[in-house]
Amino acid sequence: MIAGRDTTAGTLSWFLYDLCRDQRIQDKIAREVREATTGDHQDVGGVQEFTACLTEDAIGSMHYLHAALTETLRLYPAVPSDVKCCFSDDTLPDGHAVRREDMVNYLPYAIGRMKFLWGDDAEEFRPERWLDDDGLFVPESPYKFTAFQAGPRICLGKEFAYRQMKIFAAALLYLFRFEMWERDSTVGYRSMLTLKMDGPLYVRALPRRSTGN
Numbered sequence: 001m002i003a004g005r006d007t008t009a010g011t012l013s014w015f016l017y018d019l020c021r022d023q024r025i026q027d028k029i030a031r032e033v034r035e036a037t038t039g040d041h042q043d044v045g046g047v048q049e050f051t052a053c054l055t056e057d058a059i060g061s062m063h064y065l066h067a068a069l070t071e072t073l074r075l076y077p078a079v080p081s082d083v084k085c086c087f088s089d090d091t092l093p094d095g096h097a098v099r100r101e102d103m104v105n106y107l108p109y110a111i112g113r114m115k116f117l118w119g120d121d122a123e124e125f126r127p128e129r130w131l132d133d134d135g136l137f138v139p140e141s142p143y144k145f146t147a148f149q150a151g152p153r154i155c156l157g158k159e160f161a162y163r164q165m166k167i168f169a170a171a172l173l174y175l176f177r178f179e180m181w182e183r184d185s186t187v188g189y190r191s192m193l194t195l196k197m198d199g200p201l202y203v204r205a206l207p208r209r210s211t212g213n
């Protein structure tokens with residue numbers, strides 16, 4: 001339940017929060033979703049007609065949405081801290097010696113915000129950092145972007161999670177524009193097994209097509 005549900009649900013909450021704080025990015029994703037699905041035909045009807053346009057190809061072509069979800073996971077990794085147990089005496093890449101049965105924690109939350117890895121704007125939500133000059137998504141090494149862990153025990157549901165989140169986000173952003181209920185309000189986090197918000201996220205949902213964006 002935690003692996004498959006709290007992770008994606010929590011990530012989508014942080015994603016919505018990020019988009020409420022930057023309407024430019026939100027509108028850009030909504031445009032990409034529209035172009036990839038219904039194109040110029042803006043009046044496809046309701047959610048059922050829209051989801052019929054969400055083909056494999058359409059979802060696969062949403063590079064900016066993919067980048068925005070990845071950027072959300074960089075800043076708000078669903079598993080913010082992960083613990084491992086050493087099978088044998090070893091030396092970590094930085095020269096640190098560990099002994100058999102030592103516990104080692106790594107912190108995707110901290111790693112995702114390190115300036116020496118991500119640049120001076122590491123704390124900024126900027127999906128563009130994941131795109132090449134043609135707007136195509138460029139993945140990072142899982143040893144740098146650690147939200148899904150790395151190596152043989154990397155998250156088994158990673159591709160499924162992206163697909164699920166992209167479908168959900170695309171439907172929401174095609175139909176609605178979201179803004180914070182109280183302008184400029186912020187939320188903090190509670191670090192549990194997964195990264196939770198420390199309170200409710202109050203947002204306002206406005207029908208998007210009537211806004212022209």
Ligand code: HEM
Binds near residue numbers: 073078155
């Ligand atoms: C945003 C979504 C998700 C994130 C960030 C995430 C992250 C992770 C992380 C960090 C681990 C490694 C935990 C550890 O062993 O220390 C993991 C493992 C795993 N995840 Fe996910 N996960 C997500 C969604 C999902 C979904 C949707 C599923 C299933 C449909 C899933 C299935 C699994 C499974 C089965 C493992 C264990 C893999 C193994 O030990 O070989 N995850 N995930």
